[in-house]
Amino acid sequence: MSxxxxxxxxxxxxxxxxDKIGTKYKLMHELPAxxxxxxxxxxxxxxxxxxxxxxxxxxxxxxxxxMLTIGAASVTGYDISSFMIDGARASYPxxxxxxxxxxxxxxxxxxxxxxxxxxxxxxxxLNYAGTQSELVSMFRNISSNLSPSGRFxxxxxxxxxxxxxxxxxxxxxxxxxxxxxxxxxxGEEEVLGIKARVVAHTEQPIQFDVFQFRxxxxxxxxxxxxxVLSWRDVVVPDxxxxxxxxxxxxxxxxxxxxxxxxxV
Numbered sequence: 001m002s003x004x005x006x007x008x009x010x011x012x013x014x015x016x017x018x019d020k021i022g023t024k025y026k027l028m029h030e031l032p033a034x035x036x037x038x039x040x041x042x043x044x045x046x047x048x049x050x051x052x053x054x055x056x057x058x059x060x061x062x063x064x065x066x067m068l069t070i071g072a073a074s075v076t077g078y079d080i081s082s083f084m085i086d087g088a089r090a091s092y093p094x095x096x097x098x099x100x101x102x103x104x105x106x107x108x109x110x111x112x113x114x115x116x117x118x119x120x121x122x123x124x125x126l127n128y129a130g131t132q133s134e135l136v137s138m139f140r141n142i143s144s145n146l147s148p149s150g151r152f153x154x155x156x157x158x159x160x161x162x163x164x165x166x167x168x169x170x171x172x173x174x175x176x177x178x179x180x181x182x183x184x185x186x187g188e189e190e191v192l193g194i195k196a197r198v199v200a201h202t203e204q205p206i207q208f209d210v211f212q213f214r215x216x217x218x219x220x221x222x223x224x225x226x227x228v229l230s231w232r233d234v235v236v237p238d239x240x241x242x243x244x245x246x247x248x249x250x251x252x253x254x255x256x257x258x259x260x261x262x263x264v
Contacts, residue, residue: 026060026062026087027200027202027203027204027206028200028202028206029062030202031172031173031174031200031201031202032172032173032250033171033172033173033174033250033255034173034255035236035237036234036235036236036237036247036250036254036256037123037155037256038066038237039235039236039237039238040155040232040234040235040256040258041063041066041121041123041153041155041258042066042070042235043232043235043258044153044232044258044260045067045070045119045121045153047071048067048070048071048072048118048119049070049071049072050071050072050073051071051072051073051117051118051119052072052073052074052115052117052118052119053067053072053074053075053076053117053118053119053120053121054075054076054077054078054114054117054119054120054121054145055067055075055076055077055078055120055121055122055123056078056107056120056121056122056125056138056141056142057078057079057080057107057122057123057124057125057128058077058078058079058084058085058088058102058123059079059081059084059087059088059123059124060084060087060088060091061077061087061088061089061091061092061100061102062123063121063123064077064088064092064100064102065091065092065097065100067119067121068097068099068100072099072119073099074099074100074101075099075100075101076101076102076103076114076117077100077101077102077103078102078103078104078105078107078111079102079104079105079107080104080105080106080107081104082104085102085103085104088102089102107122107125107138107141108128108129108134108137108138108141109137109141110141110144111141111145114145116145116146116147116148116150117145117146117147117150118147118149118150118151119150119151119152119153120142120145120146120150120151120152120153121152121153121154122142122152122153122154122155122156123154123155124155124156124210124256125138125154125156126138126154126156126218126259127156127157127210127211127212127213128210128211129211129213130185130195130211131185131186132185132192132217132220132221135213135217135218135221136221136224136225137225139221139222139224139225139226139227139261140225140226142225142227142261143225143226143227143263146262146263148263150262150263151260151261151262152227152259152260152261152262153258153259153260154258154259154260154261155256155257155258155259156218156256156257156259157196157210157211157212157213157255157256157257158212158253158254158255158256158257159193159212159213159214159215159218159231159257159259160215160231160257161212161253161254163253164178164193164194164212165178165181165182165194166178168253168255171249171250171253171255172249172250172255173200173201173202174198174199174200174201174255175198175199175201176196176197176198176199176255177196177197177198177199178194178195178196179194179195179196179197179209180194180195181194182194183195183211192211192213192214192217193211193212193213193214193217194211194212195209195210195211195212196209196210196211196212197209197210198210215231218259222261223264226263226264227261227262227263227264228261228262228264229259229260229261230259230260230261231257231258231259231260232257232258232259232260233258234251234254234256234257234258236250236251
């Protein structure tokens with residue numbers, strides 16, 4: 001969903017690179033690099049029974065469905081890609097899942113008016129902001145749609161990685177290639193982080209570009225939008241690989257972090 005902006009004030013870096021990927025994206029969830037996502041998300045969401053939930057950049061609805069299965073009363077999912085939304089509707093038809101709703105929308109821009117949500121989730125959404133103004137806009141969407149006691153849980157690129165400018169090759173089923181090791185938004189001098197390309201070695205190879213901003217950039221943009229962020233530890237699957245040393249390299253440089261936010 002990302003491409004470099006030529007005008008940080010007016011041009012969105014959101015695009016439709018996922019239209020070409022479509023439901024092939026589901027294949028990524030079988031890769032070892034991605035497998036810690038589910039236990040990490042479950043630990044962060046905790047008890048959401050009876051809540052009204054929003055899933056930003058919902059893709060094919062994997063996490064929308066997960067929230068429903070662990071007790072959410074209803075889940076609305078938005079994604080910029082009509083192909084992804086078609087995939088979500090096909091996987092979770094309204095006839096079988098009346099409490100799941102999927103619609104096309106650019107989540108970096110104001111969303112359709114709705115009552116506030118108890119939980120807002122975003123798996124791989126914030127990392128498609130290519131400018132600080134766009135990241136602020138994403139956070140404002142979160143803030144404006146949260147109920148007073150609501151909270152946000154998201155998956156994004158590893159903001160803590162001090163070696164983010166160094167590529168990851170043959171990394172648990174992924175290559176992470178660095179396209180710009182000192183990424184600056186157009187017209188600005190501050191290095192925000194990097195721009196990277198993720199190549200997934202699935203049966204049908206998948207690749208897409210992301211922005212990996214530094215922790216302080218996230219926290220600054222969140223504050224401007226009226227949110228306070230916190231960061232959670234990742235959780236690896238509780239199976240025979242845990243404690244065997246299998247995850248040692250992954251845990252040294254996790255492919256993601258879990259971010260939480262509440263309105264100030």
